[in-house]
Amino acid sequence: MNQNKILLESDTNELEIVEFRIDEMDSHNNPVPCHYGVNVAKVREIIRLPQISRVVNAKPGVEGMIKLRDKVITIINLATVLGKNTGDMVADRVVVLEFNNLMVGVLVHSVSRIYRISWKNVEPPAQSVHSDQVTGLVKMDDRIILVLDFEKIVGELCSESALKPLADSAILSSVAEGWDRSHKTVLVADDSLFIRNTLCNTLRSAGFTVAEAQNGAEAWDIIQDRITRCAQDGSDFRSHISMMITDVEMPQMDGLHLTSRVRKEETLKGFPVVIFSSLASEDNKRKWTGLGVDHILTKPDLPNLVRVADELTR
Secondary structure, three states, X not given: OOHHHOOOOOOOXXXXXXXXXXXXXXXXXXXXXXXXXXXXXXXXXXXEOOOOEOOOOOOOOEEEEEEEOOEEEEEEEHHHHXXXXXXXXXXXXXXXXXXXXXXXXXXXXXXXXXXXXXXXXXXXXXXXXXXXXXXXXXXXXXXXXXXXXXXXXXXXXXXXXXXXXXXXXXXXXXXXXXXXOOOOEEXXXXXXXHHHHHHHHHHHHOOOEEEXXXXXXXXXXXXXXXXXXXXXXXXXXHHOOOEEXXXXXOOOOOHHHHHXXXXXXXXXXXXXXXXXXOOOOHHHHHHHHHHOOOEEEOHHXXXXXXXXXXXXXX
């Protein structure tokens, strides 16, 4: 798959998803089709399952490992992760994903096609089955596609990719001590509850005040509300919100479209924006910097979060 064709541009508020199926058996032992999706930006390629090597004492959901050209990658059985009864159905397709500088394969029953859709048509998940593993749902004419939170799924099975909360001692050792950050508010926009909580708890432990948004649309509503207040009382916007940290992939409005709106708003000139994303390849970093982003962080950069916040809110 040509990564140069990944749709990660600003102002479109669109994405492309690869739809695949992981079917299950109902109580009468009849197959039930189940549709899932992943952002094409995470997909390296799709292959048939080659010979697989089992892993001793592997976590449930880790099927084994395969050799893919010059790399050995972990294979995850999504049916097991999602708790499905698949009977004797065989998953023989592998969707190879790459993000956070990690490559991993996920076993699926079939792959259908790629859809280009607006983030406006991706709804936040309701309190449904596996809702903690789903970041959004797409309503098609005859089915619903669940967009899975692969960062969470892979992070729980592959410890090297997990986003681990920092201890208070680690947070304080990486920043200047004695600073009063309580008057500085950081707006954090991320659709993953786990990631959002990790970011917010890290910032709060360092003394920042934090405002949270589940997606870009909610963050933009918060920003507009503060702009209105500033117009009414004559206050400076950054006395309400000092900076923003946003994910890229979010229902309703993605982080790039949110950033674009911020940069077009006269009131927000000089307002610091940080992107925190697993898709921060060198090519994407150049695009996002051109959009006006002040700093880009990935999961391994979590220890630098407070330091970056300090630098941008001085």
